[in-house]
Amino acid sequence: xxxxxxxEETRKIRQAYTAQFDNDLEAIFRDLKAKEQATEREVVSLxxxxxxxTTSNVS
Numbered sequence: 001x002x003x004x005x006x007x008e009e010t011r012k013i014r015q016a017y018t019a020q021f022d023n024d025l026e027a028i029f030r031d032l033k034a035k036e037q038a039t040e041r042e043v044v045s046l047x048x049x050x051x052x053x054t055t056s057n058v059s
Contacts, residue, residue, distance in 0.1 A: 021027035036043055
């Protein structure tokens, strides 16, 4: 199977980051929120999108 080196590098970085928090999602969330608060960039929250209505012609 073909492997993309950029995807592999990204996965290694993600694994190393999550390992810092023993894969604890709440700890990762707190860290990301702290980084968000520390930045001078504007944080934008968009409203959720409404689901697209689809129809099925299955009888």
